[in-house]
Amino acid sequence: MWSFWPRQKPGLVFYSAVSYGPMLAQAFTKESGIPVRVVEMSTGALLARVSAQGNNPQWDVAWFDGASAAAGLQRAHLVASGIVPRDIPWTDLGKSLIPADGAWIPTGYTLAGVFLHPAKRPAPATWDDLLQARWRGRFAMNNPAISGPTYPQVAGWLYSHGGWPAGQSFLLALKANGMQVYPKNSNTIHALSQGEVDLAIVQSSAAYALAAEQPGRWAVSIPKSAVLLPRVMVFADHLSAKQRRDAADFARFMLSPKAQELAMRKGAPDGYYWPITRTAPTADPGMASTQSLPLINLDPAFWGARESAINAWFSSHILGQ
Amino acid sequence: MSVRRYRGILRTLPVWLIILIFFVYPLGRFLLLPWFPHWAPESLGAASWPSDGWAALRNSVVLAIAAAGLAAALGTFWAWAMERRRSAWHPWSEAVLWLIFLMPSYLLTTGWEILFAAPILRHGFLHDGFYSPVGIIVLLAAKALPFAIFVVRPLWAALGHELTEAMRIFAVRPGRAVRVFLRLAIPVASAATVVSFIESVQEFGIPATLGAHLHLPILTYSIYAALSTSPLNFVGASRLALLLVVLAFSGALVQIALQRRFGAVLVHAQVRHRLPARPKRSEALVIAAMNLVVGVLVLVLPMLAIVRSAFQGGVSALRMADWDPVLHSLGFALLAASLAILLAWLFARSLVSGGVGGRAMDVFSMGNMAVPGLVLGAAYIMAFNLPGFSLYGGSLLLILAYTAATAPMLTRLLQAPMAQLDRSLGDAARIHGVSAWVRWLDIDAALLSRPLVRGWLLAFGTVMFELPVSELLYPAGKTPLGVAVLALNNGEHFAAAARLALGGLASVALVTVVVLVLLRFALPDYRMAVTQ
Numbered sequence: 001m002w003s004f005w006p007r008q009k010p011g012l013v014f015y016s017a018v019s020y021g022p023m024l025a026q027a028f029t030k031e032s033g034i035p036v037r038v039v040e041m042s043t044g045a046l047l048a049r050v051s052a053q054g055n056n057p058q059w060d061v062a063w064f065d066g067a068s069a070a071a072g073l074q075r076a077h078l079v080a081s082g083i084v085p086r087d088i089p090w091t092d093l094g095k096s097l098i099p100a101d102g103a104w105i106p107t108g109y110t111l112a113g114v115f116l117h118p119a120k121r122p123a124p125a126t127w128d129d130l131l132q133a134r135w136r137g138r139f140a141m142n143n144p145a146i147s148g149p150t151y152p153q154v155a156g157w158l159y160s161h162g163g164w165p166a167g168q169s170f171l172l173a174l175k176a177n178g179m180q181v182y183p184k185n186s187n188t189i190h191a192l193s194q195g196e197v198d199l200a201i202v203q204s205s206a207a208y209a210l211a212a213e214q215p216g217r218w219a220v221s222i223p224k225s226a227v228l229l230p231r232v233m234v235f236a237d238h239l240s241a242k243q244r245r246d247a248a249d250f251a252r253f254m255l256s257p258k259a260q261e262l263a264m265r266k267g268a269p270d271g272y273y274w275p276i277t278r279t280a281p282t283a284d285p286g287m288a289s290t291q292s293l294p295l296i297n298l299d300p301a302f303w304g305a306r307e308s309a310i311n312a313w314f315s316s317h318i319l320g321q
Numbered sequence: 322m323s324v325r326r327y328r329g330i331l332r333t334l335p336v337w338l339i340i341l342i343f344f345v346y347p348l349g350r351f352l353l354l355p356w357f358p359h360w361a362p363e364s365l366g367a368a369s370w371p372s373d374g375w376a377a378l379r380n381s382v383v384l385a386i387a388a389a390g391l392a393a394a395l396g397t398f399w400a401w402a403m404e405r406r407r408s409a410w411h412p413w414s415e416a417v418l419w420l421i422f423l424m425p426s427y428l429l430t431t432g433w434e435i436l437f438a439a440p441i442l443r444h445g446f447l448h449d450g451f452y453s454p455v456g457i458i459v460l461l462a463a464k465a466l467p468f469a470i471f472v473v474r475p476l477w478a479a480l481g482h483e484l485t486e487a488m489r490i491f492a493v494r495p496g497r498a499v500r501v502f503l504r505l506a507i508p509v510a511s512a513a514t515v516v517s518f519i520e521s522v523q524e525f526g527i528p529a530t531l532g533a534h535l536h537l538p539i540l541t542y543s544i545y546a547a548l549s550t551s552p553l554n555f556v557g558a559s560r561l562a563l564l565l566v567v568l569a570f571s572g573a574l575v576q577i578a579l580q581r582r583f584g585a586v587l588v589h590a591q592v593r594h595r596l597p598a599r600p601k602r603s604e605a606l607v608i609a610a611m612n613l614v615v616g617v618l619v620l621v622l623p624m625l626a627i628v629r630s631a632f633q634g635g636v637s638a639l640r641m642a643d644w645d646p647v648l649h650s651l652g653f654a655l656l657a658a659s660l661a662i663l664l665a666w667l668f669a670r671s672l673v674s675g676g677v678g679g680r681a682m683d684v685f686s687m688g689n690m691a692v693p694g695l696v697l698g699a700a701y702i703m704a705f706n707l708p709g710f711s712l713y714g715g716s717l718l719l720i721l722a723y724t725a726a727t728a729p730m731l732t733r734l735l736q737a738p739m740a741q742l743d744r745s746l747g748d749a750a751r752i753h754g755v756s757a758w759v760r761w762l763d764i765d766a767a768l769l770s771r772p773l774v775r776g777w778l779l780a781f782g783t784v785m786f787e788l789p790v791s792e793l794l795y796p797a798g799k800t801p802l803g804v805a806v807l808a809l810n811n812g813e814h815f816a817a818a819a820r821l822a823l824g825g826l827a828s829v830a831l832v833t834v835v836v837l838v839l840l841r842f843a844l845p846d847y848r849m850a851v852t853q
Contacts, residue, residue, distance in 0.1 A: 004720075038797065039795075044549065048550055052548070183533050187533060187811075316372060
């Protein structure tokens with residue numbers, strides 16, 4: 001049946017920027033009987049749609065990468081608080097990703113930026129190595145104003161180089177060394193596969209997915225210090241008590257071992273993530289262990305509040321627009 | 322004011338009410354945002370001028386001018402060949418032009434991207450040229466070519482043979498003859514340039530595919546980006562949309578001025594028509610080469626690439642769920658095309674009725690064609706997301722937006738056939754007591770069946786592959802074909818994108834055949850109408 005009007009059908013309207021979202025939503029409906037209508041979008045488009053609907057939302061649950069983006073929605077009073085389920089066996093890292101007011105549910109994490117490069121060529125060890133002459137004009141990244149998960153990487157560079165605005169000098173140095181900037185992951189990876197650059201800085205899930213798709217051609221290297229990018233779920237502020245219960249069941253299902261197994265084994269490319277619950281299966285064996293690596297965990301409230309200003313500065317000073 | 326006049330106004334009132342609600346109100350609310358920023362929905366703190374705004378404006382103008390020049394030069398010659406020379410290539414030309422006109426631009430880009438992904442073409446001069454502004458210009462010119470030719474053909478047809486005959490009689494030297502020919506061709510080519518410019522500057526599919534790969538900001542894609550990336554920037558999108566509308570509208574004004582300036586030269590009362598001349602050998606060679614090169618480069622090669630890519634992985638790679646976007650768009654297109662043709666019929670009736678209402682409708686339908694679907698879609702987000710009257714997020718709003726985007730074009734298409742309907746037929750039927758419904762069915766529907774069916778099919782094909790409105794307004798769980806193909810293309814999943822595109826093309830072909838067959842055999846009058 002068609003729904004000519006937005007909120008005519010029972011169940012949940014689920015905005016998903018996670019590739020395995022629709023698959024898991026189907027599994028949830030099969031198990032619970034609660035119908036879920038899915039809108040698939042990139043994180044940026046999802047946030048824009050939620051924002052455009054403002055106080056007349058047509059969505060119930062949204063799932064995307066980046067706690068700072070969730071903090072932005074919270075600042076605009078577009079999401080509900082206190083939604084984190086109590087009965088989830090979080091790991092210590094998982095617990096540390098839960099916000100004080102429970103405005104979003106962390107469901108796993110990826111890294112905002114890793115090095116994707118031809119398997120036969122070595123990659124830099126640290127971000128600062130990108131300033132060496134041998135990488136001049138040969139590395140690329142995404143535009144943080146267009147690619148949602150790229151902003152945390154930019155924020156991470158700023159954080160580890162003196163904060164904002166002191167860390168600007170590092171980004172300007174990257175620019176001076178010929179850093180290329182493309183709109184999104186697909187464009188940056190396209191530039192790498194066409195030989196326009198030798199190194200792409202992309203989200204870890206996209207990098208691992210490509211490396212697995214074309215084994216032997218690409219390799220993934222995690223630089224010191226990589227920026228942790230939580231995958232989060234938010235609920236709209238308008239939900240009725242029944243919808244809220246359904247949404248809570250939905251979130252609990254997504255964190256269940258069964259769903260996590262399904263996501264990791266069949267949910268490429270976003271299925272390449274690290275779990276944050278003790279009952280989840282281990283991450284794909286092709287992925288590096290992050291336990292021994294120093295990870296940057298940014299404060300979403302602080303860096304989320306500066307996203308517009310930093311993106312605008314990036315556009316004018318790095319892109320020259 | 323007489324009672325008859327009042328009744329006339331009352332009769333057209335519903336039409337103007339529709340225009341007010343679905344065109345004036347949303348477009349006004351969106352395009353006036355720079356002066357009334359508080360009308361915008363609560364945003365996440367966006368700047369009012371997009372960071373790539375000026376670059377997008379500059380790139381759009383430069384690329385559109387270059388593409389228009391290319392399309393106009395080729396289009397003027399092609400139209401001349403079709404109207405002034407007798408050539409066996411004409412049926413091929415007609416088919417090629419209509420197929421280019423109907424082929425979605427993002428599909429054209431996808432076809433070429435698939436070709437250039439082949440190892441043998443991955444590096445080299447052609448590859449580098451394609452992945453550069455030159456590639457965008459050539460693709461824009463290819464898409465603008467049918468528009469240029471459709472505008473220029475009637476001008477070449479209307480141009481009398483007196484001048485060429487007079488030059489022959491007076492034995493004018495070849496150099497001078499060429500100058501006279503150019504003097505005639507300049508206004509024709511100018512019209513082609515302006516139309517190609519308007520078409521190129523409004524194009525969305527190519528900037529959304531190749532433009533995005535090249536990191537080249539272009540106006541239409543920047544408007545889309547301002548409305549679909551975080552932080553949301555309605556005011557900035559409105560400023561860019563205003564620039565786009567001004568550019569397109571300026572083009573339309575230049576076109577009108579050119580028509581006025583050169584109209585007397587091109588179309589005059591003394592025209593004597595005669596059969597086109599047989600082309601000289603050199604002309605025949607150029608015509609054949611032009612048809613082959615354009616047909617192969619713009620249609621055959623990219624379509625072959627799409628077909629080959631679609632069947633990579635075998636039939637087992639096809640899953641039922643993958644076809645959902647085709648089914649969704651099929652439903653949207655059936656409903657929107659029917660609504661659009663109904664609306665266009667109402668608009669065209671007002672248009673040909675003359676008087677102030679007719680002139681206003683003329684201006685409206687012309688002006689609305691200068692507003693791209695992208696701007697209309699953006700306007701609908703704002704206008705129909707109000708508590709208590711919320712359509713944003715449902716299928717209805719998407720169907721209404723498709724309808725509004727295609728109705729002005731169909732109105733212009735129906736204008737001439739409607740104008741040819743003799744009023745005396747209706748008057749005679751009225752005198753004989755025939756009801757309004759039967760009058761409409763037996764007179765209007767029967768005599769207009771050919772343009773109505775052609776218009777419906779055109780709207781159906783357009784909506785099936787529509788992209789900008791779909792991107793902005795598609796509802797939950799109902800991803801349209803264009804959105805799905807573009808997403809797969811941007812993720813470099815070319816085989817899946819090709820399969821979906823072919824599914825869409827097959828659906829359009831099937832519906833076209835079914836509609837034509839049904840009408841031929843179900844309505845006896847239709848056979849007469851289509852062969853009249």
